[in-house]
Amino acid sequence: MDRAGSVKDLAGELLALKKASGSSFVQLSEKTHYAKSSWERWVNGKQFPPRDAVERLARLCETDPAPLLALWDEEDARRSAPESEAGEEPEGREEAGDEVGDGRADGAATSRRRRVLWASVVLAVLLVAGSLLYAAFSDSGEPKDAPRPKPVVTVAGPATGCTLTGCEGRDPKKMNCGADAVTVRTGSIPKDLVIELRYSRACKAAWGRISFAQVGATVVVNNSDGAAQADVVHFDRDVYTPLIAAPDDGSVWVCAALPKDARRSCTGRFIPSEEKEQQP
8 A cells, every 4th residue: 555545544434434423524623622624634635634633533433443543553654764755744743733722823823922022032132232332343442431621711811011020110001000900008198189009910010099189299109129110290180100010029018298298108018929819
């Protein structure tokens, strides 16, 4: 008997048992938990049935399953022989998910969901790995949280035309020493003559000024190095002296006198290093 004959003989026996049982394919499916479509293929010789299905049908029909199982074993041996056609798919195994009612469809759906899940996991791993590689190659190597040096902002003082002894005898307005100048000492002479000692940190120089004076009143600015600068009110009621050097460790002061009066009034001495912040 060739292979086709063996299958047909087994299928014929199964068909005979089905007819003897009076069951339809649907009823066979319900009683044996195999799909009706599978029973149709097995009974008609289109597909080789599982051994368990053959035994179940025999017992359902109250028939000794031994002859049928012997026929099944013979065909199974032929199918497993080396001369079996290469690439032929064993029959009766292609519908593993067809065996238990609606559970067969659920099994196939579960299998698909598992494949989709695994594909998603693999894709996620690839995306993470790609992100890490991109970060590794694009990173400059500098720590992201490393403190960046703050730019040093230097506030420039006024642009002046001289400093210290280079200012001796010059006009404070023309040298722009008045841009940051402050009055650091004051004094007065009756009647209402006001004496001021003006100081510029940018020029490191000072000068004297008198206001509300009479024509002929004099003002003199002095420093501890022995230098002095003076001026006289020629018209109006105020005048200021030229510049004099005011080094940090030295002192400066101003004196004034009324016309035709030998007496002088002076301000207190000002030492720049002892008074860092002056009020205008």
